[in-house]
Amino acid sequence: MSQTDHIGKGPNRVDGPLKVSGTAHYAGEFNVPNLAYGYVVNSPIAKGKVVQVHADEVLALPGVLAVYSHENVPHLAWFDRSYKDLLAPGGSPFRPLHSPDITFNQQPVALVMAETFELARYAAALLRVDYEQEKHETNLETKRTEGYLPGGGKLGYAPPPPPRGNPEKAWKNADQKIEAEYTHGAQHHNPMELFTSTVEWLGKDKITVYDKTQGVFNVQRYLTGVFGLSKDNCRVVSQFMGGGFGSGLRPQYSVFMATLAALELKRSVRVTLTRQQMFSIGHRPNTLQFVKLATNPDGSLASLQHHALHETSLFEDYTENVVNWSGMQYQCDNVKLGYQLAQLDVYSPQDMRAPGAATGNPGIEIAMDEMAYAAGLDPLEFRFRNYAERDQNVDKPFSSKKLRECYREGAAKFGWDKRPLEPRSMREGHLLTGWGMAGGVWDAMQMPSRASARITADGRLLVLSGAGENGAGTYTIMTQIAAETLGLPLEAVTFELGDTDQPQAPLQGGSWTAASVGTAVKNACDALGEKLLKLAQKQKDSPLKDADYDEVEFVNGQLRLRRDPDRAVVLRDLLQASGVTQVEAESTALPNMLKQNGYSLHSHNAVFAEVQVDEDLGTVRVTRVVNAVAAGRILNRKTARSQVLGGVVWGLSMALMEETIMDHKFGRYVNHNYAEYHIPVNADMPHIDVLFVHEDDDIVNPLGVKGIGEVGMLGVTAAIANAIFHATGKRVRDLPIMLDKLL
Structure with a gap:
């Protein structure tokens, strides 16, 4: 391996020393x-x-x-x-x-x-x-019959697709069926x-x-x-x-x-x-969900119906894609999805990690667990029987989908084959053990983005893009992309972001930064590489004379011919010999709509969780989680793993702790502090295994990457809720699951 083979490895964060030394400046630290x-x-x-x-x-x-x-x-x-x-x-x-x-x-x-x-x-x-x-009115329960269809959505919102088949008739005629309501209260980002x-x-x-x-x-x-x-x-x-988490x-x-x-x-x-x-300043909205599922005699889904009602303010129609995922996640020919808003005297909700999906996922995934039991099937086997090879919402194939492999590899790592189907069948004294699983899906998006690159005579590369960095590792992965593209060690590359004086970049959200800004960085470095090649070809007796750009490569600080590596020039020598102090280039990266339009672009995951429930006290402890993720090409295994670990923390928090309590008499949140708004601490965290299932996908973007920040959270909440049912035999559909709901 050369010293410039960076992508896919796990180098430390390049901004880490600044953060741990206290020299990274945050908004309130500029004197x-x-x-x-x-x-x-x-x-x-x-x-x-x-x-x-x-x-x-x-x-x-x-x-x-x-x-x-x-x-x-x-x-x-x-x-x-x-x-x-x-x-x-x-x-x-x-x-x-x-x-x-x-x-x-x-x-x-x-x-x-x-x-x-x-x-x-x-x-x-x-x-x-x-x-x-x-x-005033702040109680969503009073608005159950007053929901309305949103008039104007925001960027990224897609209304539920029209019904397909005859879901009501199929549900009515089915032998096995379930109907249930799933709820969660408001949640706040609390960065x-x-x-x-x-x-x-x-x-x-x-x-x-x-x-x-x-x-x-x-x-x-x-x-x-x-x-x-x-x-x-x-x-x-x-x-x-x-x-930030969307706030x-x-x-x-x-x-x-x-x-x-x-x-x-x-x-x-x-x-x-x-x-x-x-x-x-905004929150994940209080939401009510209504799910009806039915199966055929062979365990395949006969009908899938999913409706959501959530709060918004009096002055904005805040919208999320809550139910759409259900129509693409499983194969079913009879589907009806519904989505409505209810106005309350609250501030507008806003995007919060995996907006919409983090809400809709527990609804459909807990319901799928219930339906599996009603059909007499293991929950994993039930999902295999209803695996969607095609996105039926838009009637398009997936650009890539390795969810089946996520199921298999996650189950093998977890030991799922040893799980008895019967609830309350695993016990250690007064502790009831339960195993649950669930899956998730998130969009793989690319947004327009720009970047610039400049190399100086000392061989150092500076790359700029006005992107954001809220801790996901953007500094590091962009440095890796630039360093590998131009064959430089990481130490020779500086990536700067977060300034409107830099080339324009999209918001950091939606898990699209790696695909969007990363492609722009790659393009800018390639444009710079083409200029360097032309500069090399101007030299007397150039070893690269008449070479096309796709015939050369950058390795270990050299520009060389692929088929004959001895025909090379050293970049630092090239710049100094040419008498130029620097070479720079700028590029724009746009999604290839002609290539993408025929496909459904998504990342997927499968989560397996183990819980122990104290039969006397009703307390729940999550002891193990396996999260298997298929998110295209992984740029940095260390930062990607950290993103998934953070997602597991958040999913556990949503399942067992996180809720903002509204006192409807005053229309005011009463636990608006860190003492009473409960989130997990180190002592609450289980052993977590993160698996990455490799995907080759040249359709989503030139880098083949998909977002990982959001999908890593999905499935976790439902897997824990399903494990609690397996442990206790009691189904809780109202999140978070606290001990009073189990006693």
């Missing part, structure tokens, strides 16, 4: 001069109006600079109603401080600016706001890093915004649209992010507040949301 601090004041009511903001007594405090509310939002803050490129749902987006109307509890109603953070917080606590309260925006005032309405975001270009479009700034005067930077896809009100204050005060400003305020 800019003359910094003022803002503290947001939130509404204690869920619906009504702000009658008056009593700012005078707060403004009298020495060091308090300003109080902004709907009463004095300056004319410069005009509000762009065209938000389609901001990953926003249909409707009218929330505009902070725009109106006295209150539409959700914890709505921001004022911003207090002061010379220090402590003073801003103190002054905000003293600020009196008079409200006129109206009756460790709080939402922070540091706006550096550069004079003459020119600013640099250091923001916690998963898309710097998204924030730039938002700010230029709202404040009428030019792009040249509004640079946005986000080089590191302490967790940073849309610009949050912290960046609006900070920019508003900076432009008004004409000085640098920082606004940081508190942990409690982090519960006012």
Whole structure:
């Protein structure tokens, strides 16, 4: 193996030393001069109006600079109603401080600016706001019969396909059938890093915004649209992010507040949301699901019906692909899928890791486990009998699908063949042991993206793309792609991201970054390679004269002929001999729609879980998980494994712990803190095996990669729920499964 054979290996994160040494700068860590601090004041009511903001007594405090509310939002803050490129749902987006109307509890109603953070917080606590309260409704249970079809969806939302066959008749005539309801409450992202925006005032309405975001270009479009700034005067930077999970896809009100204050005060400003305020920026929506399944005598599915109802705000139709996956995941000729929204007095939900799929997957996968038992079949055998070779939703073949191999390899690693079918048949004293399994599917997407590459006379390569990095390993895999393309050691390559001064890249979400930005990086490096070849061919007695680009390769710092490696030039010598200080190139990567249109593009996984349930106390401990994933070509086995490990943690959390509790009397989340919003800690985690099933797929994108961040979470929640049934014989359909539901 050469020192430039990088892709598919597991090198350490290139940004790791910066993070562990504390020299990686997050949005709230840029020390800019003359910094003022803002503290947001939130509404204690869920619906009504702000009658008056009593700012005078707060403004009298020495060091308090300003109080902004709907009463004095300056004319410069005009509000762009065209938000389609901001990953926003249909409707009218929330505009902070725009109106006295209150539409959700914890709505921001004022911003207090002061010379220090402590003073801003103190002054905000003293600020009196008079409200006129109206009756609110935050309980989805009251909206069961008031669901409606969404009018305008957001990027990535696809309405459920029309029914196929005759699902009602098939269900009615079947011998074996099940009908059940599956629910989960609201869940909040809770990344460790709080939402922070540091706006550096550069004079003459020119600013640099250091923001916690998963898309710097998204924030730039938002700010230029709202404040009428030019792009040249509004640079946005986000080089590191302490967790996002979808919460940073849309610009949050912290960046609006900070920019508003900076432009008004004409000085640098920082606004940081508190942990409690982090519960006012969106969530995975509370959802009700209704599933009906029926089988033929041979165990094949005769009918599949899946309907979902989830909450949205009064001002936006937030949409997710909740039920679509069910129509493609299993072979069934009689399918009906339905999806509706219900308006409540809450803030708009927003994308949260594997949006839609993480909700719909437990519904269909727990139902499939129930149906397998009703049909008298092992749950794995039942899935083999109903394996979909083709995506029936769109009537297209899959570009690649190794889910069958995931089932087999995962089952072999787990020891599934030793599982007795009968519930409550595995016991160790007062501990009941159960084994459960489930599968998952996620989109394999590629978005338009740009990148640039520049090599200097010292042999160092700099690659740029304005992508995001919220911990998935983007810095590292892009460095690997660039280094391998141009035959350099990793140490000779620097990849930079997260800046609107760099080539445009999409949001980091949807598990499309590796495919999108990675292809752009590959293309930019290839374009640079072609320039280097032309430069080499200009040399006297060039060993590469008349060679085409596809006849050469870059290995160990050399450009050489594939068929005769001795005919080579050293890149560093080439640049120095040519008298150029650097060579650069830029490229755009677009999805090949002509190639992709005839196929369904997805990644898949299979999860096997073991639980132990205390028969006396009802406590559940997950002891083993095997997650087998088919996600195309794996660029970095270490960072990919970490993504799947994180997905297992989240799936376990959703199954057993994670829920935001709403007090409907006040329309307010009551466990809006780390103490009472429960997520797993190290002591909760089982032994986890991650298996990658290799796929060759030249249709999804030139790199052959598929997203892995979301699919690794899918199947985990349902597998744990199914294992709990196998252990106890009690079926719980309401997540999370806490001990009171088992006793």
